[in-house]
Amino acid sequence: MTADPGFVQRLRAASGPAHDRVDTAYGAFRLDDRDDYAAFLTAHARALPAVEAALANHPDLPSWRERTSLLGGDLADLGWTMPTPLPFAPDGDAAAWGALYVTEGSRLGGTLLARSVAAGWPSRYLGARHLPGEWRALLAAIETRAADASPEWQAAAVAGAMACFALYERAA
Known part of the structure; x- marks a missing residue:
């Protein structure tokens, strides 16, 4: 009998093709060209603020740190x-x-990606890394929540991930 791979692994596998499409769409931007970099940030700004506003309406989620203000600051510094x-x-x-x-x-x-941004250009948004242990804690929280959830809840979580990837793809 094969062990259950866990919900996070199933979520990653189910959303992998959507993730690849988003990576391809954003990979078309040149981060060493000022206007293309600003266009890249603008594409993210079409998605991230909407996602973060929606997440703020769900107080049962694990803690997370917003990045919309960092993104806005980077765009403003570039004159966009x-x-x-x-x-x-x-x-x-x-x-x-x-x-x-x-x-x-x-x-x-x-x-x-922050490593590809030219020196001196704003990169607060791309440089907003996880704090030590933060990503692992989030994955553990997702795994724990899904373990107690119905198959319908798990399917809805996958659908939410897919909808979020689709938003980023449209924004690009």
Whole structure:
């Protein structure tokens, strides 16, 4: 008998193709070109503020730190303004857990991308890494919450992650 891989691993596998599409879309931006970098940040600004506003309406989520203000500051430093965010409303608490997984997971990629930003350009948003143990704690919280949840809750969490990836893909 094969051991259950755990909910987080199933969530990662289910959302992997959507994650790859988002990586491909944002990979088209050149972070060493000032206008392209600003366009990259603007694309993120079409998604992140909407996700964070939605997550703020779900107090049962584990703690997380907002990055919208960092993103806005970076755009302002480049002389660009925050765009109007695309609409995003996770369908219930389980979907919000899935969206939290995506938006907090983007910190990992941001830390790697920050290395490609030219010296002297603002990179507070991409440089907003997890605090020590923060990502592991979030994954453990998701795993714990899913362990006590129904299959319907788990499916809704996956759907929330997929909706969040789709938002970022549209924003790009």
